[in-house]
Amino acid sequence: MASTSASPAFCGIPKASTTAARASLNAPSTRFLAKIPFRGLGFSAAVADPVLSHHVATRLRSFGSSSAKPVRGIVTMAKKSVGDLTAADLKGKRVFVRADLNVPLDENQIITDDTRIRAAVPTIKHLISNGAKVILSSHLGRPKGVTPKYSLAPLVPRLSELLGIQVVKADDCIGPEVEKLVASLPEGGVLVLENVRFYKEEEKNEPEFAKKLASLADLYVNDAFGTAHRAHASTEGVTKFLKPSVAGFLLQKELDYLVGDSHSTKHKDCL
Template sequence: MSWKTLDDMTLSGQRVLVRVDINVPMDAGRVTDATRIERIAPTIRDILAAGGKPILLAHFGRPKGQRVAEMSLQHLVPALEDTLGAPVVFAADCVGDAAQAVVDALQPGQIALLENTRFHAGEEKNDPALALQMAALGDIYCNDAFSAAHRAHASTEGLARHLPSCAGRLMQAELSALEAALGTPERPVTAVVGGAKVSTKLDLLGNLVEKVDTLVIGGGMANTFLAAQGIGVGTSLAEHDMTETASDILAKAQTLGCTILLPTDIVVARAFEANAPNETLPVDACPQDAMILDAGPASVARISEALKASKTLIWNGPLGAFEITPFDAATNAAAREAAALSASGALVSVAGGGDTVAALNQAGAADSFTYISTAGGAFLEWMEGKELPGVAALSNAS
């Protein structure tokens, strides 16, 4: 790896600017899910234990360069103190006199929380002057916000140009997991990609067929690939204008020696609702007035065999309409198989994406996966093979 971690930095007595993602859900001024705060705790505790002074930089919502009271990070102080177990001192700005006063008065064992970086229009424009103002508040820059690493903002990319820089524990874990899954994985590698539309995951599919040995395609995306092969999909969600693109991906995979697994049997219904009357049919027998809502048991068996033969798994997206029963069956079964293989040490499994995390949690499989990414867009862009500005900045930093 070309980026430094906290272990490479001398932290004692140093002001450490830590870019975090604490863009958490709230209701009536209270945090309703503290998962993102919990994920940054190891970084903050390690800095405090080493005698450093953590100064948190973060965005919240989309204030578009304006001060919006509801998007103030001050609302997060109680949740931060509860989770981190240390006093948090809030500054009414992320630069200037208000921030400087809080940083200067920060005592050992305290944490500074600076106001929403996006209250400044220069944040999303990666304004060099704003990054320089932020840099004046610290001695070291630590990026622990992988989920924001695909954005070239002042606090995610610009800051690394001005201070000795490193990855925080969460960033380190994300990068290490993704490197193990796509950079230098143990083979064979299988990827599971589901979701509604091929058009939103073209770059992802194009990159994966070059990197993995087996690619499982599920969800509405699979219907588009089936249609590309001349198989009727009834009233199913499918992008019929993308069938030529799907055919190109199939051809590319064949040329590269990547096996693509599509459903061989399907679960169909005539209504998209929980417990709708349904039947399991061969993949080429979908009635014209029915929709495909899940892969069938024979398809799941093929996926399970592919997982058992693999050493590495990357998972993004469900295999069917997992939100409603019984059309969550394929996703649940495959996820539990992957979880069992991971728990036994036979498989390195990395998963990410909003629907993915929800589906794996629903299946009771998430805790056994090797790594679950909390990042959305950044996780996808990494899988697409794109350079992430926040990561590149750490690699290029002093």
């Protein structure tokens, strides 16, 4: 695949000398998520339409049940949330995180709204503060093959700033070079894979492509509700090869919101 950016050397979590700096990593807050409007995170239809909200919530009630059948695009997860994973579960583990970093960029490749990036931070901070090696995956736009303007490279500086560490970007999302970067990833480090939609196999949910993505990690976290309802390789296919597969803080928040909404509308004559 064509290269879209250079990959700098890894720099792990900075050794913070102050209590406040350490606390920012060891106690990631999810309060920020409560302030984010759902329309900014990709599932505005369910919020705007109570009928659709009820329908989606009803289908998602079995989410997290080991005995339930998986809903298309939303996988059944043994442990419901990333918050259920302890330091013992995470330390030294390679964690594949599917986030929704599909942010708007201007003609100069400058981020004009970083809401989705900020929304992904609590989950990532929880993982790195517990010694996990985070492999961050996302799409950006609707590219037809490798398209430089849809590279995730412009997002890396903002991610690094928000996380307080040097985030590294791969020039691809699969392949030998990516495997080398993953192998050198330190505990508490973050590697951003290139746009998964540079491969047509992503949206086709090709098993071999999903298997290659899954081979990079030990467990899976889905924190991209805006695309979680789509059965793509990075949202559904990888879960066939990675256990456990759990929801990130943002995904869990949105699922709880929808399920709660279904309880408030179930007695209404809207279906």
